[in-house]
Amino acid sequence: MTGEIPRKEIMETEGKSPAVRLSNAHSRELGEVIRRIRRAVEMPAPKVTEALGWSLGKLSKLEKGTRGTSAVDIAALLGFCRADKTARDHVLSITAEPDTGSFLRTHHQRPDTLTALSVHEEIAETITAYDPVTVPDLAQTEDYALALTGDPDLVTARRNRQRLLQHQSGPRVVFYVHEMALRLAVGDPKVMRDQLLHLLLMCEWPHTTLRVVPLAVGLHAYLRHPYTLLTFEAPNKPLVYTETDVATAFHDNPDAVAAYRQKMRHLDTAALDAEQTRRKLSWWTGLYDRKAA
Structure with a gap:
């Protein structure tokens, strides 16, 4: 991760002495x-x-x-x-709004359309995402996303977000996929087979890492909720966002970010390595392939 080095910028405030301001x-x-x-x-x-x-x-x-x-x-x-x-x-x-380091944005079940989301994904250096029951949004196929949400417009917005992953200058991405997301069928077996094939292909992408969190690790507090951590070029502070059905909470408060970094460290310890992840994805792909036949 990049260090957080304060950068001083002078506010152009008419009639007042200059003040230090940092983008957040x-x-x-x-x-x-x-x-x-x-x-x-x-x-x-x-x-x-x-x-x-x-x-x-x-x-x-x-x-x-x-x-x-x-x-x-x-x-x-x-x-x-x-x-x-x-x-x-x-x-x-x-x-x-008071600038407290945390804010909430309602999205009426369409989180992909939030300005606060798109503007930060576009400038992120790294994106690390975890979801306990579904494949993370940026790793979903169109058919999987449609079967999950039933909303074609949301699927289009999600596909547009995913384009940044294909850019040579795009962010480095780590997806933690819980094995429960592989077990829980979204759509029919063909949808799941194609989704898992997509994850296997993503394992070969140069800036993308996939790690499966196996069911065997059990249930822990750090596995209960989805969250995504974004980091940026210094001196911009990291940002965490967490999504519910109707709103997304954004946090760049250092204490909140530190708490989620700790969760990510637990995830890193619990998750399978790259080769184990490929084998796990291949096994589930074969299972859904047989069901789709």
Whole structure:
């Protein structure tokens, strides 16, 4: 993992002495939402800054999450971009949130559409994911995801997220797959066979590692819930997210991240190694292949 080295950036705060500010998960989400609103109406950055009397640097830092600004400034920006009420309410609700190092985003059973998720996966250096009962989202085939969710739009969004794994410059990824996810059939045997074949292929991908957590390890606290850890280029802090049916919680609070790192260390100890994982996946693939015949 990369070290966390504080980087000092000067806030451009009119009328106030300079202050130190570091990008975090909350500010990056806010900046990305604002950037998407501006680009959706094809409003060039120079036109916005000229109209608002801002520097290009101020807008750039705001959209990257490396500076703060007032709610009045953000409202002026949204007004100039003619954002609709839904977009305005969304941005202003994020702006008004206390920055505690943890925040919750409701997703109405479509977590793949969350801005806070996509913006951080796109810049992650590493992604480590665990799920106790299903194959992790980024490792799912389309048929498996559809059988699991019944939502074609969600499947499309999930497929779009997965594209980053194929890039040469994409993140290094580790998937911990519990053997229960291999045992619990999602869809028919053909769906499961193809899903497990996909996992076997992923074992050969250069930036991807799969580790099966065997049923024999029993039930422990660190195995009960799904979680994903993302790390970034220093000095950005790691981020953990955990998903429920209706909301996803994001944490870059150091104490919360440390707790999940400890869980990951337990997972690393409990999981099969690479060759054992291939053998386990091959065995289950053969079983579903016979059932699909």
